[in-house]
């Protein structure tokens with residue numbers, strides 16, 4: 512276990528821009544000496560925690576349902592209050608006309624959020640595809656930056672969730688698959704807090720783009736604090752997900 516003196520704590524964190532403040536915090540604290548850090552796409556963060564290849568992961572919240580034991584070990588998350596601006600359903604036809612939709616293989620939370628919204632918010636029942644041509648596609652992360660203008664219809668899934676529930680949304684949390692020492696948790700939280708506080712310094716090191724405002728994204732669109740409202744949102748999302756879980760496409764089952 513991780514309390515063994517010789518064994519480093521294994522952490523997997525999302526490899527997208529939205530996680531850079533957390534990485535900055537980890538890198539500017541002493542904790543990295545005690546940690547083996549890997550950066551992975553969200554689906555792999557989840558799988559590594561499920562397979563016990565890591566002890567802690569910044570994992571898509573949908574994957575919490577696949578862990579026989581978990582604890583949320585930090586007061587920070589990848590969340591949003593209203594539009595997140597990096598999780599979309601892109602389509603050239605209005606949502607009520609969508610007959611086929613393609614999911615994003617890198618995602619676990621947003622694919623399932625799209626399914627919840629289709630059922631409860633848009634009240635549509637399209638065929639869900641893993642690949643190939645479709646009327647609409649779910650796309651997350653940096654690959655969405657600057658792409659909004661390419662489509663006639665752009666649905667921001669955190670914004671649509673807020674319309675449905677009145678709540679913020681939580682995409683990913685810091686979760687462990689085994690009990691974690693309180694002192695380590697405190698150290699991790701302090702490192703993450705440092706990163707969030709020092710976003711302005713971090714932003715000076717990130718290359719600007721003309722088609723996407725990274726400063727606004729990291730200062731305002733992503734909401735990193737895992738507070739009570741987000742906890743409520745997480746519980747509601749997991750409840751909805753359990754309702755639709757039986758109908759998941761096997762390849763994308765979380």
Ligand SMILES: C=C(O[C@@H]1C=C(C(=O)O)C=C[C@H]1O)C(=O)O
Nearest residue numbers: 553571597618619620621652682
């Ligand atoms: C807001 C985002 O949240 C991400 C979305 C995830 C998912 O859909 O499984 C998982 C982790 C987050 O990094 C994003 O990446 O754009």
